Amino acid sequence: MNILHVLFKTSIGKKVAMAVTGFILFGFVIGHLSGNLQIFAHPDKINGYAHLLESLGPALWVIRLFLIVTVVVHIWVAVQLTFENRAARPDGYQKQITLRATLASRYMRWSGFVVLAFIVYHVLHFTVRVTHGPGAYPMTVLADGTVVRDVHSMMVLGFQNPLLATCYLISVGLLSWHLRHGLVSMFQSIGLRTRPWSRFLERVSVIFCVLYFLGNALIVVAAMTGQIRIQNPLVAGYACRDACDVCGAINTEAIVENVDVAKDNQS
Numbered sequence: 632m633n634i635l636h637v638l639f640k641t642s643i644g645k646k647v648a649m650a651v652t653g654f655i656l657f658g659f660v661i662g663h664l665s666g667n668l669q670i671f672a673h674p675d676k677i678n679g680y681a682h683l684l685e686s687l688g689p690a691l692w693v694i695r696l697f698l699i700v701t702v703v704v705h706i707w708v709a710v711q712l713t714f715e716n717r718a719a720r721p722d723g724y725q726k727q728i729t730l731r732a733t734l735a736s737r738y739m740r741w742s743g744f745v746v747l748a749f750i751v752y753h754v755l756h757f758t759v760r761v762t763h764g765p766g767a768y769p770m771t772v773l774a775d776g777t778v779v780r781d782v783h784s785m786m787v788l789g790f791q792n793p794l795l796a797t798c799y800l801i802s803v804g805l806l807s808w809h810l811r812h813g814l815v816s817m818f819q820s821i822g823l824r825t826r827p828w829s830r831f832l833e834r835v836s837v838i839f840c841v842l843y844f845l846g847n848a849l850i851v852v853a854a855m856t857g858q859i860r861i862q863n864p865l866v867a868g869y870a871c872r873d874a875c876d877v878c879g880a881i882n883t884e885a886i887v888e889n890v891d892v893a894k895d896n897q898s
């Protein structure tokens with residue numbers, strides 16, 4: 632029998648497809664968080680990392696396409712399973728038995744919707760870079776002279792807006808909740824949620840998702856409260872304004888101000 636037929640037409644196949652796509656997306660969010668945590672190091676670190684990713688060129692697009700297909704399959708199969716579950720929903724007293732499972736899957740659906748909306752906004756914000764004015768997307772220069780996008784300042788500027796920062800916190804909170812249930816369902820689908828493991832898996836998934844939330848929240852709160860600041864290009868050894876004149880990139884008022892302050896300090 633065709634593997635695609637088994638995956639997308641049988642109930643067990645759909646659950647395995649959910650588990651596999653969920654696992655891939657799970658890997659992405661962990662990798663993404665690890666990359667983002669570099670914001671706590673010297674700005675060159677995260678800016679160099681973003682530049683490295685961008686310089687992958689066509690390979691980056693292959694990865695992006697793979698992720699998009701994974702998200703689409705994950706959502707598509709989730710919708711199919713939802714309809715199947717609705718059709719099979721029992722009447723009368725048996726409803727009580729399935730109430731908990733139904734509530735959990737309802738919250739999975741809602742958190743999934745919000746996370747999807749968040750991802751669309753987030754990509755427009757940080758990757759397509761169209762949600763804020765040009766000043767929110769500065770350029771900078773690495774120690775080796777390479778002119779790169781200043782992802783460090785872009786993140787700090789983004790989260791200085793308390794409303795946006797709160798929306799990020801809520802979305803990441805819902806995603807963490809979604810991941811926690813997704814993890815347990817994933818183990819169930821591949822037959823690993825057996826009795827002796829069940830409680831252990833529940834605990835591990837809770838601990839893991841709390842840590843995941845805290846990791847993301849740390850970045851947002853640190854930027855919002857000024858614990859991470861926009862780099863001072865001159866103090867860091869760069870001449871940002873000159874470089875920006877050369878490459879024609881847009882500078883932020885904040886950086887221009889920093890340059891002026893640093894120049895005053897030097898004279």
Ligand code: HEM
Pocket residue numbers: 660663667681682684695746750753754757758782786799803806847848850851
């Ligand atoms: C506080 C949490 C987060 C921060 C600070 C953050 C930061 C960023 C930044 C700076 C970029 C742009 C990278 C670049 O242009 O080089 C980015 C891209 C992206 N982020 Fe996040 N992110 C966060 C959470 C998330 C979450 C929870 C998801 C998914 C559920 C996510 C999905 C993405 C995706 C899909 C991209 C586009 C990657 C690409 O194709 O280039 N992010 N993020």
